[in-house]
Amino acid sequence: xxxxxxxxxxxxxxxxxxxxxxxxxxxxxxxxxxxxxxxxxxxxxxxxxxxxxxxxxxxxxxxxxxxxxxxxxxxxxxxxxxxxxxxxxxxxxxxxxxxxxxxxxxxxxxxxxxxxxxxxxxxxxxxxxxxxxxxxxxxxxxxxxxxxxxxxxxxxxxxxxxxxxxxxxxxxxxxxxxxxxxxxxxxxxxxxxxxxxxxxxxxxxxxxxxxxxxxxxxxxxxxxxxxxxxxxxxxxxxxxxxxxxxxxxxxxxxxxxxxxxxxxxxxxxxxxxxxxxxxxxxxxxxxxxxxxxxxxxxxxxxxxxxxxxxxxxxxxxxxxxxxxxxxxxxxxxxxxxxxxxxxxxxxxxxxxxxxxxxxxxxxxxxxxxxxxxxxxxxxxxxxxxxxxxxxxxxxxxxxxxxxxxxxxxxxxxxxxxxxxxxxxxxxxxxxxxxxxxxxxxxxxxxxxxxxxxxxxx
Numbered sequence: 001x002x003x004x005x006x007x008x009x010x011x012x013x014x015x016x017x018x019x020x021x022x023x024x025x026x027x028x029x030x031x032x033x034x035x036x037x038x039x040x041x042x043x044x045x046x047x048x049x050x051x052x053x054x055x056x057x058x059x060x061x062x063x064x065x066x067x068x069x070x071x072x073x074x075x076x077x078x079x080x081x082x083x084x085x086x087x088x089x090x091x092x093x094x095x096x097x098x099x100x101x102x103x104x105x106x107x108x109x110x111x112x113x114x115x116x117x118x119x120x121x122x123x124x125x126x127x128x129x130x131x132x133x134x135x136x137x138x139x140x141x142x143x144x145x146x147x148x149x150x151x152x153x154x155x156x157x158x159x160x161x162x163x164x165x166x167x168x169x170x171x172x173x174x175x176x177x178x179x180x181x182x183x184x185x186x187x188x189x190x191x192x193x194x195x196x197x198x199x200x201x202x203x204x205x206x207x208x209x210x211x212x213x214x215x216x217x218x219x220x221x222x223x224x225x226x227x228x229x230x231x232x233x234x235x236x237x238x239x240x241x242x243x244x245x246x247x248x249x250x251x252x253x254x255x256x257x258x259x260x261x262x263x264x265x266x267x268x269x270x271x272x273x274x275x276x277x278x279x280x281x282x283x284x285x286x287x288x289x290x291x292x293x294x295x296x297x298x299x300x301x302x303x304x305x306x307x308x309x310x311x312x313x314x315x316x317x318x319x320x321x322x323x324x325x326x327x328x329x330x331x332x333x334x335x336x337x338x339x340x341x342x343x344x345x346x347x348x349x350x351x352x353x354x355x356x357x358x359x360x361x362x363x364x365x366x367x368x369x370x371x372x373x374x375x376x377x378x379x380x381x382x383x384x385x386x387x388x389x390x391x392x393x394x395x396x397x398x399x400x401x402x403x404x405x406x407x408x409x410x411x412x413x414x415x416x417x418x419x420x421x422x423x424x425x426x427x428x429x430x431x432x433x434x435x436x437x438x439x440x441x442x443x444x445x446x447x448x449x450x451x452x453x454x455x456x457x
Contacts, residue, residue: 042178043155043165044110046102053103053112059457062189063093066450068199076433076440092198094119097147109158114169116151151216152245162225168244170216172224172235172280173298173323177211181294182325182338185211187369187378188404188418189452196418196450202431203446205398205422208346208363208384209338210300210323215348217244218276231285239276242348263306267313273302273350276319291330298323304350314390316350317343321361334378337366345386352390359395361386367402377405382422391438393428416452 046054067089075081100114153167170178180186189195193212197204220239227233243249243259251258256266264270280298287293302319321342327334344361345351351360362385369378380402388396400422407415424431425443432441 043100043114043163044102044112044157045100045114047110048102048104050104050106050108053101055101056098058098059096060454061093061095061456062195062452062454063091064189064195064198064450064452065089065091066196066199066448068446068448070200070203070446070448071444072201072203072432072446074432076436079433079435081433081435090199092195096150109156111154111156113154113167114151115149117147118150120146120148149245150213159226162223165222165224166220168217168219169222171210171220171222171237171239171276171278171300172282173210173278173296173300174215175222175224175235176233176280176282176296176298177209177325177338179294180211181334181369182296182327182336183209183211184336184338184365184367184369184378184380184382184402187371187376188402188406189416189450189454191380191402191404191418191420192382192400192422194418195452196420196448199448199450200422200446203422203424203444205382205400205424206346206384206386208344208361208386209340209365210298210347212347214242218242218348219244220276232281232283234281235279237276237278241274242272242276261305263308265308265310267310269305270307270310270313271316271350271352272305273319273348274305276300276302276348280323287328289330291328294325294327294329294336296323296325300344300348302348302350315353317353318350319344319348332371334369334371335367336369336380337364339364346384352387354387354390357387357393357395359385359387374408375405376408379403388426389429391429392426393438394426396424396426396429398422398424412456414454414456416454418450418452419448420450421447 045056048054069088073086073088075084097117098115099117100112102110102112104110149168151169153165153169155163155165157163177183180190184191185193192205193207218239218241220237222235222237224235225233241259249258249260253261256264256269261269262274278298278300280296282296284294285292300319300321300323304316304318307313307315321340321344323340325338327336341362342360343351346361363383365380365382367378367380369376382400382402384398386396400420402418402420404416404418409415423443423445427442428438430436430438430441431444
């Protein structure tokens with residue numbers, strides 16, 4: 001088998017592969033740095049000659065240094081944590097690996113598989129893994145870091161009929177937003193969906209748009225049409241549950257807490273969605289007089305795990321929300337905006353039925369961006385209104401500002417900077433000190449400056 005693979009495969013780094021056909025206006029030639037839309041998400045990544053395959057081994061390393069100031073950096077007066085405080089500076093970072101294969105049969109059928117592997121987030125070991133000294137000496141911290149799969153899928157594609165992706169990966173709304181232009185994440189490392197919020201703890205704003213792991217981590221079947229006309233495409237997807245490659249499909253219904261559950265006697269199951277589906281359409285291309293657009297519209301719906309016999313517990317409604325992104329670009333200048341709204345509590349989260357303050361979610365972001373030569377810079381303003389914590393006595397409001405840019409030194413190495421400011425408020429929720437009362441700590445204010453270097457290959 002090994003000899004057969006070596007005889008039939010052309011082993012190459014992504015830069016050495018042939019240009020691939022695109023589906024859903026993905027860009028397989030995008031650099032491996034930054035948010036890596038081409039490397040992490042585009043399939044096929046390469047276009048081998050008929051009868052051959054190309055194995056790609058891409059990756060990226062982020063290193064961040066930041067200055068942060070937030071009111072969560074001190075404990076509250078009058079509590080046992082009153083003297084606790086954070087230093088205002090620090091470093092962070094992570095790495096990603098993108099392994100996969102692209103092949104083509106003699107009759108033109110494209111096929112392959114793709115994986116995305118990441119280091120776990122600092123201080124957040126995967127579920128079920130216990131670390132006794134997460135913040136101990138550097139050696140123990142290093143050995144506590146695990147790798148996990150963020151994407152793992154196979155695909156079949158044809159230039160005339162489109163792309164079919166099966167496994168742990170993006171639905172069409174996520175695929176069409178992979179360049180993250182309309183969500184204001186393309187000019188730096190993502191703003192409030194980037195590296196800077198890692199420095200803020202509970203003062204970090206939630207990011208509900210459908211380019212997060214909740215959207216692309218579930219096992220699903222996704223179809224994306226070939227590009228039609230000057231840049232139009234459409235797609236659909238279905239995910240039976242919120243599970244991914246580590247699904248548990250064999251438990252008894254009475255035990256609860258597994259991926260095929262349709263109703264449950266466990267209260268912890270009732271917040272889980274099931275039967276997720278997405279429909280989306282996208283247009284990226286010319287409009288008039290040299291103006292181009294990046295636009296997409298989509299809908300996300302789901303059911304929930306039903307309440308079988310439990311009385312007096314929180315119930316939830318399935319997701320039913322619309323997504324709209326739009327940008328116009330001319331001579332390097334771009335205006336962008338994105339809205340995600342409806343029956344949701346963030347990303348793919350079902351909406352709790354909280355008596356007295358039941359509220360649909362509304363998130364929007366807008367701003368300008370400008371690129372010239374190796375430079376890109378931009379700004380965005382972001383708002384998210386939601387029910388927030390069920391323990392609160394009011395709904396949650398989050399607002400954020402992001403100013404940033406990047407400089408491309410050469411292919412595969414970029415410098416980034418982000419200056420962000422954000423507030424979040426919910427009456428009855430203490431974000432600052434767990435030892436404090438619910439009448440205190442209801443509002444956070446965070447500001448920070450983060451500089452990053454990213455090397456991708």
